[in-house]
Amino acid sequence: MEHLSSKQKMTIMVAIVASLLFAALNQTIVGNIMPRIIAELKGMEYFQWVFTIYMLTSSITVILVGRLSDIYGRKPFILIGLGIFVIGSLLCGTSSTILELILYRGLQGFGGGMVMSTAFSAVGDLFSPRERGRWQGIMSGSFGLASILGPALGGYIVDHLAWHWCFWIFLPFGIIAFVLIWFLFPSVPRKGPVSIDYLGSLFLMITMIPLLLAFSWAGTRYAWTSPVILGLFAGSAAFLILFLLIERSAQNPVLPLSLFRTSIFSLSNAALFLIGFAMFGSIMYTPFFIQGVLGLSATHSSFLMMPMTLGMVLASTGSGQIVTRTGRYKWIALTGLVIMAFGVFSMTTLTENADNWQIAWRMLLIGIGLGSSFPIFNLTIQNAVDYRFLGVATSASQLFRQMGGTVGVSIMGTVMNTAIQSRMGTLMANIRHHLPAAARTPQMLKKIASLGNPQLLMDQAQLIQIRSRLPGSLIPVFDTIVSFSRGALTIAIHHVFFIAGLILLMAILIALLVREIPLRTSNAQAVEEDPDWQRKTA
Numbered sequence: 001m002e003h004l005s006s007k008q009k010m011t012i013m014v015a016i017v018a019s020l021l022f023a024a025l026n027q028t029i030v031g032n033i034m035p036r037i038i039a040e041l042k043g044m045e046y047f048q049w050v051f052t053i054y055m056l057t058s059s060i061t062v063i064l065v066g067r068l069s070d071i072y073g074r075k076p077f078i079l080i081g082l083g084i085f086v087i088g089s090l091l092c093g094t095s096s097t098i099l100e101l102i103l104y105r106g107l108q109g110f111g112g113g114m115v116m117s118t119a120f121s122a123v124g125d126l127f128s129p130r131e132r133g134r135w136q137g138i139m140s141g142s143f144g145l146a147s148i149l150g151p152a153l154g155g156y157i158v159d160h161l162a163w164h165w166c167f168w169i170f171l172p173f174g175i176i177a178f179v180l181i182w183f184l185f186p187s188v189p190r191k192g193p194v195s196i197d198y199l200g201s202l203f204l205m206i207t208m209i210p211l212l213l214a215f216s217w218a219g220t221r222y223a224w225t226s227p228v229i230l231g232l233f234a235g236s237a238a239f240l241i242l243f244l245l246i247e248r249s250a251q252n253p254v255l256p257l258s259l260f261r262t263s264i265f266s267l268s269n270a271a272l273f274l275i276g277f278a279m280f281g282s283i284m285y286t287p288f289f290i291q292g293v294l295g296l297s298a299t300h301s302s303f304l305m306m307p308m309t310l311g312m313v314l315a316s317t318g319s320g321q322i323v324t325r326t327g328r329y330k331w332i333a334l335t336g337l338v339i340m341a342f343g344v345f346s347m348t349t350l351t352e353n354a355d356n357w358q359i360a361w362r363m364l365l366i367g368i369g370l371g372s373s374f375p376i377f378n379l380t381i382q383n384a385v386d387y388r389f390l391g392v393a394t395s396a397s398q399l400f401r402q403m404g405g406t407v408g409v410s411i412m413g414t415v416m417n418t419a420i421q422s423r424m425g426t427l428m429a430n431i432r433h434h435l436p437a438a439a440r441t442p443q444m445l446k447k448i449a450s451l452g453n454p455q456l457l458m459d460q461a462q463l464i465q466i467r468s469r470l471p472g473s474l475i476p477v478f479d480t481i482v483s484f485s486r487g488a489l490t491i492a493i494h495h496v497f498f499i500a501g502l503i504l505l506m507a508i509l510i511a512l513l514v515r516e517i518p519l520r521t522s523n524a525q526a527v528e529e530d531p532d533w534q535r536k537t538a
Contacts, residue, residue, distance in 0.1 A: 066395020340369025
């Protein structure tokens, strides 16, 4: 599609951005409304699965659709993805239990994976790598825009309406995006019968599932050294070996292993994995601090998250323009990662008395760093592979980023829950020990135990109601529990951001190893991987 006129490309980009914006809005709105959903549906021990299941299903879909879209074109898959996503969003709003929400989010993930994979691959179809920097910056900027609108609107809805409307309000937008794609996106002739790697796709899926279950359950439901966790890790490793053997002999592999022989491809994906790990930790756990520790509303939380998304929009758009004009990109990615790491580490210094400004400037730094680095690694991957592998290479970058996010949310959720449970367990034991003998009735002990649930912090109105219904003798106990819960949550979130910061330091080291090669000016141009090009063009 590189030969199309500028006007045709612009109209197609309108359709692509509309589709991406619809999927991104539904994805970004969830983080800010999760505290309220948990307060109503309960099940804090499962909350990370609302994100994990989406990442799991979308990751599986991304890599399979990436390969198929190289063969059959992007249009049918982006249409199917939009349709599935609309249905999943509708069902999410009907959830009455946390398990139902997890199930429907999984369905959403299948559609979201198709949309994300085909949207970023289509940009590669339309523009050369040299031009692509500008457009990928705009695409990332649209995701950043969704990160502003989604949480803000989500916070307003949960504060004034039922949270279910957060999943329904964007449905008309999805239908509009579907119509735009249907009429504006050109169809590509089918390339003829090609074998599909069903077996490889199956083993890729069953490699990822036990791995994610292990990270989700370890340290909370089971000990890290328990037979269940060790068995899941061992099973994942065994399936990975079988998957690699299948891919080596597959006629048309779902993930060609030859791509990993290119160091730029391998290192860039490793960097994206680590960025996804740190990024989703920042997005998912900051609202828990704002709403749970500071006691602010979901609407207030969304406004405090806005600096991050504004920074991401400005940095991704600006870095894309710089790349297109200069053809240089590595220094931009490195600078962005350093800024993001500084912002993440600074989150570990926030206290229970933090003001809005202290949170806002930290969020701004994280957003600037993320917007400067994330689009660059997508570009390096697309520039380093042959055009016939564009779809699967782009999908691989999405897969590694999403897998990083999935593993990151799981590990950091485990860290947060473990830290909270440890401290709260000690507090509750002390309170029960110091209660007067007359108050140590089974009913009173049960009531006190129920007050030690940190998920109560996510709904300030409920906290006030509970306090007003307690007998006067229990109010000091209640105040102590709430204060200690906030302190426990603060320390737990500090642990989360410290881990995210360490992960970003690893990403910086990997980014230093990525070789910078000239950006191609045409999709038909052969891949150039000349380590001496910088000296020649100096």
